[in-house]
Structure formats: structure tokens, C-alpha cells
Amino acid sequence: MLPWRADLAGRFEESQFDSELLRGNPLGDPSERPVLVYLPPGYDADQQRYPSIYVAMGYTGHLGMWFNRTPFRQPYPELLDAMFAGGDVPPAIVVFVDAWTKYGGSQYLDSPGTGQYHSYLCEEIVPWVDATYRTIADRDHRAITGKSSGGYAAMVTPLLRPDVFGALATHAGDASFELCYRPGFPVLAKQLRDRYDGSYEKFFADAEQRAGQLLRQDLEVLEFYGYASAYSAEPDGTVLLPFDELGEVVPAVWERWLALDPVAMLGQPQYADALRSLRAVWIDAGKQDEYHLDLGATAFHRAAHELGGPQLHFELFEGTHGGIEYRYPLAVRWLCEQLTG
Incomplete structure (x- = not known):
């Protein structure tokens, strides 16, 4: 675990996307946002099309933080690249999305108090990625993943828009609001x-x-x-x-x-149907999570299991809310297998 940046087998491209939907948002936040796209090894050597996986950050997270270095830990982008470099994982394009606001986050929802961050993701970023990169441009080959508030986004976005995302992975996502x-x-x-x-x-x-x-x-x-x-x-x-x-x-x-609690949402017919339509759902959390999101993960898994439908992976591991970025590539590996299977 080197204290400086590692060499990459794939590559990242950072672009600036000027969002019409975020223009004039209530908080006066920038409408031009960075988008970071990971292209797996071999992307430039062929004309293959790839599944896409979108990454939503947790609260107070913004795109520039992904490469922050912590002693004895590697940043997620490097862990992700190392996984794909091994050659035993079906390759995918991974898209890191920025939904920062003046308050530190948006929950990736449309709100008159914050802005149209749900629509920004689904109606602007996804079509732009599909038009710019060689994705397999359908929901059965598109997933969303995240931790904490990003994990919340991973749970609710496919429930709200099952036509856009067909799989998800949530790490200690906000759930069981009580x-x-x-x-x-x-x-x-x-x-x-x-x-x-x-x-x-x-x-x-x-x-x-x-x-x-x-x-x-x-x-x-x-x-x-x-x-x-x-x-x-x-x-x-x-x-x-x-x-x-x-x-x-x-x-x-x-x-x-409570109406926006992912667990409660699964009790409503339209969201239950959306969940059943998904291909794959990964749920995990640390047993020592300070915000009891291990209990929220358990409740979300229980509700999803009772509904039936997607392939489910559920796991509680030894860990707290922080320092669990090593879990993210495990979920991406699993999603890649499900999206190409």
C-alpha cells in the first residue's frame, strides 16, 4: 500500500458536464460538474461494448476526494483498477458522479430545497455517458453503487427509475430512518x-x-x-x-x-414491482456501524428477500461506518458478473 499514487492498468477521464437541470438551483451551486469515468484495461484496443456502473458518494463527499490518500489504505479508484487488472473480472465502465451541494450533499433526489439531482443523474449523466463511451446502453447492463448517502442513492434510484438502472450495490446506505x-x-x-x-x-x-x-x-x-x-x-x-x-x-x-425510507418504499406496490424487476442487489454493512445502518441493511435485505425477484447478496462484516472502501471492489466484481451473466 504505497503512500503515493500507483500505476494504473486502465485509465480515468475527467470531464466537465454543464447541467441544464442544475442551472439556477435553489442553493446557487455550480451547474457545471466534474464527471470521472474509469475505462478498463483493453478499452482502447478493441470496439467492445461494456456494462456501466455508477458510483454515488456519501454525504460531504465530492469528486475530488476519491484520490485522497490515507496511511495503510489505498484509494478506491486504485483498488478498482487493481481488481480489473487481474483479468478475472468481466470488464466494465465505472462512472463517478458528483452531487455536492452547499449543504454537503443532495441524497441524489429532486428537491425544491436543493435541486434536481435525481434527474441530473438519470436524464443527463446517463445519456451523456452512453453517447460518449462504448457502453451497453440498457438498464439490464447498468448498475449503481455507493456507501452511506451514496448507498441510499443506490437503493432508491433504481426504485424510482427501474428503466434506467437494473442492479445496485449499497454499503451501509441510509435506511430504517427510525x-x-x-x-x-x-x-x-x-x-x-x-x-x-x-x-x-x-x-x-x-x-x-x-x-x-x-x-x-x-x-x-x-x-x-x-x-x-x-x-x-x-x-x-x-x-x-x-x-x-x-x-x-x-x-x-x-x-x-419516512415515505423516502428505502425499507418503507418496498412496502409500496410500485416500488416493490421495481425491486422485483432488478437483476441483482448487493447489500452490506459493518456490524459496528455507528449509525445503526447494519440494522437498516438487514431490514432492506429482509424486505427485498420477501418480495423475491433479483439475485441477492447480503453480508454483515466486522467494521464501522468508515474505512470500508475495501468492500467497494467486492461489490463491483459481483455486479460485473451479474450484469454479464
Whole structure:
């Protein structure tokens, strides 16, 4: 595990995509976004067409972070390339998508509070990739994968658009909202009360004065507002929180969140049918996940198993929420086998 960049057998191409759907988004975020595309070994030597796998980043992730180096660990792009370089995995084109926002993420949903990030992916990026690279341009040869909020995107995007994605892999994706989000309500309510008089307006004003100096608890407050912007924004962009000043649930708002919980979605006929139509679903999480997303993964697998349909892989492993990038190529390998089988 070298401390500097390794030689690659395949190659990456980074492009700038100017999105019409993100132009004029509510947060004033850039409409021009980087797209990173991995081309497997041999891509330039033949005219073969390849399955495509899309990678969604977790919350606070942006495209430039993929090559960050951590001691004794390799970045995911290098792990991915090493897997394909072995020659025993059906090759695929892998597309890394950026859905960063002012709040740190978008949950890859269309929202009047954040922007049209779901449509950006499905209606703009996917057609552009198919037109630019030699993909097999149909949903049965197209998958999406991700971890955490990216894992959430991997679960819900094929449920919303089974015509676009035919397989998925989710690593500790946000699911079972009663377990992963609701316990944080009183903690956040007290943080807002004690530091910002219960006001997100004061939080943002203070955060702007401390740009680049935010603490972990600041990022937690910001992240939760980003979730609310994705799940429960009004048509005019007003963001509604699912808890009050006591940290108690606001039922009407919380119901809007629960309607977007991947586990709850599988209880609705249209999403159950979408799940049954998929070719393959990989689900995993660390047993020591700090946000109880191992329980969410178990619940999503249980619901998917009861519905029947796709080939399922489910695994709980020893690990926490972070430092699990070594799991990502395992899922990509499996998806490649399913998409070409």
C-alpha cells in the first residue's frame, strides 16, 4: 500500500458536464460538474461494448476526494483498477458522479430545497455517458453503487427509475430512518438551543464567519439540515425540520421523511414491482456501524428477500461506518458478473 499514487492498468477521464437541470438551483451551486469515468484495461484496443456502473458518494463527499490518500489504505479508484487488472473480472465502465451541494450533499433526489439531482443523474449523466463511451446502453447492463448517502442513492434510484438502472450495490446506505436518524433529534435540538438559540439562521450566519474552521458538531448540524432540504422542503424551497425545539417528532414532516425510507418504499406496490424487476442487489454493512445502518441493511435485505425477484447478496462484516472502501471492489466484481451473466 504505497503512500503515493500507483500505476494504473486502465485509465480515468475527467470531464466537465454543464447541467441544464442544475442551472439556477435553489442553493446557487455550480451547474457545471466534474464527471470521472474509469475505462478498463483493453478499452482502447478493441470496439467492445461494456456494462456501466455508477458510483454515488456519501454525504460531504465530492469528486475530488476519491484520490485522497490515507496511511495503510489505498484509494478506491486504485483498488478498482487493481481488481480489473487481474483479468478475472468481466470488464466494465465505472462512472463517478458528483452531487455536492452547499449543504454537503443532495441524497441524489429532486428537491425544491436543493435541486434536481435525481434527474441530473438519470436524464443527463446517463445519456451523456452512453453517447460518449462504448457502453451497453440498457438498464439490464447498468448498475449503481455507493456507501452511506451514496448507498441510499443506490437503493432508491433504481426504485424510482427501474428503466434506467437494473442492479445496485449499497454499503451501509441510509435506511430504517427510525433507527438511523430519529435518535439524533434531541441531540441536534440541544446543540441548536445551546449554541444558536434554536435557530438555523444563526447557525448559518456563524458558520459563514468560520469558513474552513467548522467542528465535527457543526458538520452534524449542517448535514441534518441537508437531509431535511432533500426530504422535506416546501415547493417554495422552505426547509421543514422533522423535530421541534424539544427534539420531539413533528409528525406531518416526519411522515415525509419516512415515505423516502428505502425499507418503507418496498412496502409500496410500485416500488416493490421495481425491486422485483432488478437483476441483482448487493447489500452490506459493518456490524459496528455507528449509525445503526447494519440494522437498516438487514431490514432492506429482509424486505427485498420477501418480495423475491433479483439475485441477492447480503453480508454483515466486522467494521464501522468508515474505512470500508475495501468492500467497494467486492461489490463491483459481483455486479460485473451479474450484469454479464
